[in-house]
Amino acid sequence: MGVIMVDVKSRIPIYEQIIASVKQSVLDGIFSTDESLPSVRSLARELAINPNTIQKAYAELERQGIVYSVPGRGCFISSDTEKIEKQHRSQLESNLKALMREAIRAGIDVEEIKAIAIKIKEETLNDPN
Amino acid sequence: MIQIENISKSYGDIKSLSDINSRIENASIYGLIGSNGSGKSTLLRIMSGIMRPDSGKILYDNQNVYENPQVKDTVVYLSDEQFFLPNSSVDEMAGLYASLYKNFSKERYSQLLNLFGLDGSRKLSTFSKGMKKQASILLGISCCPKYLLCDETFDGLDPVMRQFVKKILAEEVVERGLTTVIASHNLRELEDICDHIGLLHKGGILFESEIDSLKQEIHALHVVLDEDKSIRDIFTGYHIVSESKRGSLTTAIIRGDKDSIEEVMKNSSPKFYEIIPLTLEEIFISEMEERGYDYSNVLF
Numbered sequence: 246m247g248v249i250m251v252d253v254k255s256r257i258p259i260y261e262q263i264i265a266s267v268k269q270s271v272l273d274g275i276f277s278t279d280e281s282l283p284s285v286r287s288l289a290r291e292l293a294i295n296p297n298t299i300q301k302a303y304a305e306l307e308r309q310g311i312v313y314s315v316p317g318r319g320c321f322i323s324s325d326t327e328k329i330e331k332q333h334r335s336q337l338e339s340n341l342k343a344l345m346r347e348a349i350r351a352g353i354d355v356e357e358i359k360a361i362a363i364k365i366k367e368e369t370l371n372d373p374n
Numbered sequence: 375m376i377q378i379e380n381i382s383k384s385y386g387d388i389k390s391l392s393d394i395n396s397r398i399e400n401a402s403i404y405g406l407i408g409s410n411g412s413g414k415s416t417l418l419r420i421m422s423g424i425m426r427p428d429s430g431k432i433l434y435d436n437q438n439v440y441e442n443p444q445v446k447d448t449v450v451y452l453s454d455e456q457f458f459l460p461n462s463s464v465d466e467m468a469g470l471y472a473s474l475y476k477n478f479s480k481e482r483y484s485q486l487l488n489l490f491g492l493d494g495s496r497k498l499s500t501f502s503k504g505m506k507k508q509a510s511i512l513l514g515i516s517c518c519p520k521y522l523l524c525d526e527t528f529d530g531l532d533p534v535m536r537q538f539v540k541k542i543l544a545e546e547v548v549e550r551g552l553t554t555v556i557a558s559h560n561l562r563e564l565e566d567i568c569d570h571i572g573l574l575h576k577g578g579i580l581f582e583s584e585i586d587s588l589k590q591e592i593h594a595l596h597v598v599l600d601e602d603k604s605i606r607d608i609f610t611g612y613h614i615v616s617e618s619k620r621g622s623l624t625t626a627i628i629r630g631d632k633d634s635i636e637e638v639m640k641n642s643s644p645k646f647y648e649i650i651p652l653t654l655e656e657i658f659i660s661e662m663e664e665r666g667y668d669y670s671n672v673l674f
Contacts (some may be wrong), residue, residue: 253566256650256651256652256653257651258585258586258589258590258651259566259586260586260589260590261590261651285548286545286548286549289544289545289547289548290541290544290545290548293537293538293540293541293544294540294544294566295403295544295547295567295568295569296401296544296547296548297401297402297403297547297569298569298586301586339640346643350645
């Protein structure tokens, strides 16, 4: 617990922050398949936010197939975490494309970009963290 | 559920409320926003069953509240001016509340007294303004009501106390399904607590909605477009609330969810774009302007 975080001062609706936070936790391996999400009750108390908002966020996560609910027992991470990974991947790809477009416009050569990518890959292989 | 049906109220020549209708679902936290004199306090007093409306009725789970002790037993109203018996201590006030409310819980009372860090035997007249407010909140919650009506109760609490009261409210909602109505003239006081919000203006509800869906349906877009393109060409079929240009940067407020706006942007690949959620205040400004009201005359 304590991995679902919200910033009440942010412009991003609390509801969306909860959804994003759960997805990120799955990607980071903090939540694994069949693990339970904090109950609405405990999260509402911990974060001092409206339980109805949490309920709604959990319902949306269920609709997206990221969690499943067991009546009386709460919400659990579904086995289909691939879905989140896919979403994340396409998000990364589109961010990368935007960045590339900007780099090429700014006059950075494609070969240079390749060199940077290769260098980063080597560094990551040597030190995964 | 609270049903507000055709409520009107005048004080002599002064019309305070005219034909108000609304529904508040159980376990919801409903924010009632309005400027001074918009009728918030009058509406809350009528909702508490102590003031008779000129016409219309307030129903709690289909039962009229006016002069109905059974219903009133489930409703606690926290006035903006707390009333305490002269020379009384918190404990003595608790005794009064316990004699009035069947569900008053001594256990919850001493627990809350402890959490708030207040001395129950101390005279309320020696309390600071903020402490009096805390005392009235804790007395109200100790009555274990089904419905809690708060008139500017959260305004002016310090940040720590505010967070604390929010926690207690959240707990009451999950544990007992408490329904809360909070009136305030300050949108920021309501934004992070409420799930529904209604705007009262000159005795009528101008506008009412669920906060989350409100925020998902409208976004601001900052974009740098190619010279020959315009926002209206790109966003055909979308409702563009407003649009302004500064240098090459266009700022537009568009009705639509984030994903679909993002999709449109990706397809037209502008040099730069950014989609920003609006604050509740910004949403209210655009909603009001669309309804032909000048926002500055409505709030703050």
